[in-house]
Amino acid sequence: MLDNHQDFKSLVDTVKSIAVADNDENLLSILSRSEISIEQTSYDNWNGGIYFYTVYLRLDVQRFIEIKSDIPIWEELLEKSFVLPIRHLENEAISKITILPKSNLVSAPELNPHRPLSLAEQKRQDLLIGYLAGISEDELTEEVLMPLFRQLGFHKISFAGHKDKALEYGKDLWMKYTLPTQHILYFGIQVKKGKLDASGVSKGSNTNVAEIYNQVSMMLGHEIFDPEIGKRVLVDHAFIVAGGEITKSARNWLGGKLDASKRSQVMFMDRSDILNLFIVNSVPLPKGAVEQETAGQDDNLPF
Numbered sequence: 001m002l003d004n005h006q007d008f009k010s011l012v013d014t015v016k017s018i019a020v021a022d023n024d025e026n027l028l029s030i031l032s033r034s035e036i037s038i039e040q041t042s043y044d045n046w047n048g049g050i051y052f053y054t055v056y057l058r059l060d061v062q063r064f065i066e067i068k069s070d071i072p073i074w075e076e077l078l079e080k081s082f083v084l085p086i087r088h089l090e091n092e093a094i095s096k097i098t099i100l101p102k103s104n105l106v107s108a109p110e111l112n113p114h115r116p117l118s119l120a121e122q123k124r125q126d127l128l129i130g131y132l133a134g135i136s137e138d139e140l141t142e143e144v145l146m147p148l149f150r151q152l153g154f155h156k157i158s159f160a161g162h163k164d165k166a167l168e169y170g171k172d173l174w175m176k177y178t179l180p181t182q183h184i185l186y187f188g189i190q191v192k193k194g195k196l197d198a199s200g201v202s203k204g205s206n207t208n209v210a211e212i213y214n215q216v217s218m219m220l221g222h223e224i225f226d227p228e229i230g231k232r233v234l235v236d237h238a239f240i241v242a243g244g245e246i247t248k249s250a251r252n253w254l255g256g257k258l259d260a261s262k263r264s265q266v267m268f269m270d271r272s273d274i275l276n277l278f279i280v281n282s283v284p285l286p287k288g289a290v291e292q293e294t295a296g297q298d299d300n301l302p303f
Contacts, residue, residue: 002053002092008038014085016282020120025284027081030067030074032151032282034059035102042095052095055082064101071099113276121279128275131289132243137193140243141172143286144274145191149175151283154187156228174224174235186226188219188235195244196270198253209250212240213257220262237265246270 002008012031019028034057042052057078059067067074078097086094117125128144135143146157157175173189190212198209216238223232240246240254246268255263 002038002051002086002089002094003040011082011085012036015081017118017120018081018084020124020282023285023290025290027074027077028282029284030057030059030063030078030099033063034099038094049091051092053092054096054098055094057097057099058102059099061101064099067099075099113273113280115280117279124285125275125279127285127289128278131286132271132274135193135243135288137172137191137243139288140193141191143288144278145173145189145241147283147286148274148278148281149173151281152277153177156226176226185236186224186233187237187239188224189239189241190215190219191241191243193243195247196240196242196250197245197247198249209254213254216240216254216258216266217262220265235265237267239267239269241269241274242271243274244271 002011016028016031019031037056037058038053039056040051041054044050044052055078075097078099079094082094082097086092132140132144141159146159149157154175154177157173159173172191175187175189177185177187179185192212196209196212219235219238221234223234225232251268254266258266
């Protein structure tokens with residue numbers, strides 16, 4: 001029965017999996033950023049009776065505004081997507097899809113980034129791995145990290161870019177996160193493209209952790225201006241993000257250099273964290289990764 005919680009959850013998961021297989025990133029974005037529910041809205045007693053249901057997608061306000069002018073089109077596409085897996089049912093049908101704005105952002109249930117991935121998710125992860133191998137530090141920041149953090153609920157994400165990094169006091173990005181209590185935490189992010197280790201000096205794409213020690217200290221000690229409240233505030237936590245591995249020796253070295261109060265403010269995110277979080281939270285793939293797959297398909301044409 002469609003009004004059974006587990007059955008409906010399975011249906012939603014199936015619709016998402018089909019969207020992933022079809023590389024329909026826009027549809028997947030709407031599904032992933034919505035609270036989805038179902039309600040019986042009508043009944044036809046002809047020929048044994050048919051129960052008709054409406055599916056409600058309560059979309060976060062920002063995404064709702066982005067698609068507002070095309071909502072009838074998206075509702076039609078979503079109706080086709082939900083009807084496809086249940087077309088064999090004789091006495092139940094989904095007759096309508098309604099997209100609504102959420103009045104406020106409610107955190108989605110926690111997604112385990114270390115769970116086994118489905119085949120479709122593994123395919124998306126492989127595309128992202130290939131994309132990460134050939135991009136710059138700025139592309140890693142703009143095309144991968146910023147969409148990921150937005151999907152995770154961070155907001156007011158500000159990127160310096162290489163031209164302005166001298167003015168950013170150790171931060172490539174800063175952003176904030178609103179707790180359920182409405183208190184706000186501020187985060188600074190230092191991004192490195194390659195591996196982060198403690199081997200002595202930087203070589204090639206590898207970065208020595210000692211080179212970012214001063215940047216982290218500067219980040220935690222310097223105020224940022226939040227235009228939304230018109231005040232200068234201190235960063236509460238620092239993310240050190242690497243597009244490669246962050247070695248255990250690098251983590252230990254930095255932990256030993258920082259005092260206890262600053263040590264508790266520093267968090268690490270390496271390549272495996274980026275990949276797992278990106279995939280399990282159904283963040284739309286960067287355009288370059290999708291183009292990469294398309295190019296690969298074209299190369300396999302038999303003529």
